[in-house]
Amino acid sequence: MLTLDKIYHASYVLKDVIRRTDLIYAPKINPECEIYLKPENLQLTGSFKIRGAYYKISQLTDIEKEKGVIACSAGNHAQGVALAATKNGIRSLICLPDGAPISKVEATKSFGAEVCLVEGVYDDAYKKALQLKEEKGYTFIHPFDDEYVMAGQGTIGLELLDQLPDVDVVIVPVGGGGLISGVAYAIKALNPNIKVYGVQASGAPSMLHSISHEKIECLNSVYTIADGIAVKEPGTHTFDICSHYVDGIVTVTDDEISTAILALIEQQKLIAEGAGAVSVAAALFNKIPIKGKKVVCLISGGNIDVTILSRVIKRGLLKAGRSYALTIELLDKPGQLMGVSKILAEMGGNVVSIHHERASESSDINGCYLRIVMETRNYEHIAQIKKALIDAGYNLS
Template sequence: MSTVLQLTDVYRAAHVLKSVVRRTELIHAPKINPESTIYLKPECLQHTGSFKLRGAYYKISQLSEEEKSHGVIACSAGNHAQGVALGAKANGIKSLICLPEGAPISKVEATKKYGADVRLVPGVYDDAYAEALRLRDKHGYTFVHPFDDPLVIAGQGTIGLEIIDELPDVDAVIVPVGGGGLISGVAFAIKSINPNVKVYGVQATGAPSMVKSLSGGERITLPSVSTVADGIAVKEPGEHTFELCREYVDDIVTVTDDEIAAAILAMMEQEKLVAEGAGAVAVAAAMFDKVPVKGRKVVCLVSGGNIDVNMLSRVINRGLIKSGRQYAVTIDLSDNPGVLAHVSKVVGELGGNIISVTHERTSTDTPIASCTLRLVMETRNHEHIEIIRRGLAEAGYQVVK
């Protein structure tokens, strides 16, 4: 299947994109996993906030004048939409983008600002894909596939060239996986230059289409997908991408939404980078040792940063909990004067900062003379949480959960 793509295709794409895309230089991130040397490839800082510009622009640049005259149509969870919109505008052609109606508002509005017409489609990415094909057939638009197209894959592969050029002795590269266009291009480029470099993919546990397809030996379609990483919430991998992953990718693992949230928080705090859910999965895999990174020089590809600000606040809270930075405890208390103050004193002396208190007297689950107290507090880490739990128990309080 490697005949679908040649290394010269990727170099040709790099030449076309040289004056279009930003060359995102690697960032050393020593705190992500102290047992390895981690670098971030910050495509979240790319024009349009995502790597998708590379493949979309290169594909559009290679269209014939006849194809361009019909305008282009695409489907997207948001980032490919912006890449197509910008690429079409730069080439002086019209674009229509089908997005799932649940796409983040920020991505919808950004797509419109780049000059595209937008049609919101009920359902998820795959529903938007079906609608885009219907409109293509009805009106004769030129379709720009978000991942399963050799030219798009070649454009994404330019990231692999940049990684090898900047860090020739890299041991492993970790890449987000949705439909597979990004990892297909990156893995093909890197393995073609240095087969010894390991390439690992990462999907969300709520959308493991490529994982299940590879383990089953054929492409499968998931009945549904659900993850905070909307950019990789794809029910079925591509035909070309499945074969390229099978040939060039060493392994694909999954991470949970809580792990993704923790990775987003870590990048914000440690590297001052804002990543969307899909953009953070590679970092999550390195943080939580989902792939063998110990003692190795590893690049985590941060594929995008287009996260809705409303979602960001929720993700931060989940990330705080997952990282042990926020802790909620429920305690059964005797309903006597001064007890609440004493509990607060114990927590405060142990370094916890209480940010929320719920005092419940009317629950039928507790004795009449008792009450339930729920505290939410800021903590340092999971070890600190255990210190507080032990301190409360030693002070005579019954920690329910």
């Protein structure tokens, strides 16, 4: 079972392997509290997973090491196992869901592992890994439901308490539960007064449902941009530890996650993947009681697929009221566009694109529609622009 001694031992084993990530003060995330970020996205493999994977592999017997190791992952555990195995001179095979970002697949290969792509999501890759384990005799490295893996992740909790002893609240991303189990166990063992909250994507709330119904539940499907925590079913051990040591679990939407990713880029110059940003999203949108508290948000990873980063930023801009599309019904005559442009310029709206089209057959025969996409400061700014247009006699649709 997981013990504090194991977590301290893991800390000793990992001291020359992992980066001891600093705490970063981030006052703009939520001005009502004192927020610090623990950027595990700056870890050697881009996520916290190297901690648990390396400690687990370091504790294998010589016979287990000779067999080679196999793992399943949405991407981050894969890279952790690959690097840990290579550093220990062990062969590794990683089963990844075929929807895993190409960047994570290639990074896993670059750390020295063989890769087996499996159709479906993480849970399908898990089944395939167990099948190959039985067929080939590999040693299986579970991504979260393992005492040594959890102990490795728990070293983050020890670091947090050393860096900010008077922390009030720690917010942790949750997929299968390995990270929060290790962190919560370490923190509660040393200071039970500190609150530990978990955050899941609203499209993959497996631990939340399981804790709420007091039994492990498997979701029929998961859908979220936070692929690193898109897990259908929590682990047996992680469910038990979360039930005893975690103070609550909340969910955030993909739009809220996108806003958090954008905030981290703009305010902190940090790149977080969807799974890594859920803790910040929870603080940003007040999903957890943190007013007046000292809070640490754990950014679990930064291995976001760069091909979707622009889409995520666009969603974040929309959610934050930084981008807005306006449709105006006009008479099709000279000077109409000039009048609209004058108001937008006076109100400080920055036009990104304009589309003009004749009205449909159901509208006035002399009518037309003007669709404008513009950059705005926030929702209040949008309301001011709309009011100015309406006051000037324009019809918004």
